[in-house]
Amino acid sequence: MNTHAALDTAHVIIDATEYAAIRAVLDTRDLSGTASVIADYETALADWFGTNHAVACSSGTAALHLALLAVNVTSGDEVIVAATAPVMTAMPILAVGATPVFADTATPTSFALDLDDIAAKVTERTRAVIAVPMWGYPADGPDLADACHTWGIPLIEDAAQAHGTIVSGRYAGTRATIGTFSTHNRKLICTGEGGFCLTTNPAIARRLSEMRNIGKRPGESFGATFGLNLKLNAIAAALGLTQLSRLATRLEHRRATLNAVTEHLAGVRGLRPFPIRADGEPNGYAAVFTTPGQAEPVALRLAAAGITSDPMRYGYRPLYHTSALARHAPPTPCRNAEQLAATLLTVPCHEGVDPPI
Ligand SMILES: Cc1ncc(COP(=O)(O)O)c(C=O)c1O
Incomplete structure (x- = not known):
């Protein structure tokens, strides 16, 4: 890539x-x-x-x-x-x-x-x-x-x-x-x-x-x-x-890029492609990966290589950690959402990405 x-x-x-x-x-x-x-x-x-x-x-x-x-x-x-x-x-x-x-x-x-x-x-x-x-x-x-x-x-x-x-x-x-x-x-x-x-x-x-x-x-x-x-x-x-x-053409292009990016990065330093439900198809808005530990160090390495990850861009965490919403936090944290947000990484797969597709 x-x-x-x-x-x-x-x-x-x-x-x-x-x-x-x-x-x-x-x-x-x-x-x-x-x-x-x-x-x-x-x-x-x-x-x-x-x-x-x-x-x-x-x-x-x-x-x-x-x-x-x-x-x-x-x-x-x-x-x-x-x-x-x-x-x-x-x-x-x-x-x-x-x-x-x-x-x-x-x-x-x-x-x-x-x-x-x-x-x-x-x-x-x-x-x-x-x-x-x-x-x-x-x-x-x-x-x-x-x-x-x-x-x-x-x-x-x-x-x-x-x-x-x-x-x-x-x-x-x-x-x-x-x-x-x-x-x-x-x-x-x-x-x-x-x-x-x-x-x-x-x-x-x-x-x-x-x-x-x-x-x-x-x-x-x-x-x-x-x-x-x-x-x-x-x-x-x-x-x-x-x-x-041109949405249909964009979807085709982005899905191909998503597949290429996923293939390219799967297994790199433990990155795992985010599972896609069997009856579904993503649109290629971004390629999502999960990391075995915290995603942040991996996202920082990507950023150093010039690749912006969305979760880094806006400090992705379960919503109730946001100041304006904190008073509505649930009595018990949402465990899955906590883990998901901490271990998630996205990679752009728009038409400006140049993978070998
Ligand atoms: C999931 C989601 N909901 C709502 C919005 C809000 O859309 P807008 O920025 O057009 O107000 C966004 C924007 O990025 C979004 O990603």
Whole structure:
């Protein structure tokens, strides 16, 4: 593998298609979040992911905020969230005045939630569960959606990093009540900043649309219901459309790179490829490894060789160690999540990586 240049975790592909798409939107003189290109982008997203509705918004964090509002999470409620999620997943829970309740993963080498731990933490105040397929690795299967259905609790899947990840024949984010995505610079669909929600439920789609546009309902004025301005702007939507049109090619390339990187590094100083569930396929957002001991010394060696590992970049630890969330720490630590975070390493496998593929 060629590691001659510093390897960041972002790789943005822009060609003449993006310039033309942006110029076309500029020519319309409607750059707002209600321009017609927004609806075009949403239709294309729903088609690509094979679902009924997509609602574009200003970020992945905004998508989670909207999702929580759309399933009526409010002050005093509880939201069960993966302890292995990043801080962006939990902030929207605080924004709606709810309490995050951290759930453990099923094992120290899986991002899937431990259903028994969730069951033990469900109370009459639980209003949502948020699952997160980190680094685009297939995580929770249909069993989580089925369990949430049985409990009558909406499932939100934060697929911010998991565009195109497959679990049990479906794309991540399409089996949940609402799937949320980011289109930040590092993501496989890149609009700089941006996000979207997917749902099969028309009533939820309507609420998401209203709440991202200051509570405006069709034919009524702003404030018909509660809302904020969380719209995506037209230029970003035009970018999103072009980026979406090359998502299939990017997935192919990244999966090939992920396989090559995994083959290249497996066994090096005890690095073990992160297990991939048999019915799933990662999207190549990054290659994940586990280390026999602490991952940090290995990550430091990688950094010295010019390779940035995501867990180093943002000090990956179970979420309840973050200052803003520490007061919600569970009485007993999430043991699997603790071990997972301490022994995890990621290696970029975007199009800027140059392995022998
Ligand atoms: C898992 C996860 N959730 C949520 C977010 C938030 O997305 P955004 O940065 O677009 O707000 C991110 C961003 O990196 C993420 O990785």
